[in-house]
Amino acid sequence: MREFLTSAGSQFEYTSELIGAQRVDDTGGVAVVHLEGDFPGGVADLRYRFTMAGDQITVGHHHLRATHRRQPGAL
Template identity: 65%
Template structure:
């Protein structure tokens, strides 16, 4: 069971990643991951930094959208959820996405993005 927290209470690596992702700072976003991290987005797994770099570069250029962090949840010391509201030119135009983070120390070991 998770508890709702103020978005400012998310761990620094998560807020740093979200800022880098939103500003399309590929190197800063990639630095937040462990070497063997896994990202799952749109049902596809991206394993390790080279695949995550490819995914980040494609995701940043595919659509134009705005994103607003609207909620955060703490599951335990290693698991957090950040909820983003997106609006843009992607199919459907509006969606709330849950970014489910698993941390390993001060890095992201896993990220699952889903509605």
């Protein structure tokens, strides 16, 4: 699974932008990364759950949410 997630996007060109982060509890939170590219669907938001312990941040799992393709110049 880790290999799939690491290499899954390598066949596509895309841009990514951190669009949000929220602390969920005392141990971590959720970061949202917006992707746009030439992969099927063209646009997606990934939600990464992370935990913090001291100076270490561990990314647990992520959820994919497809979004609608934005029109050029639209927010």
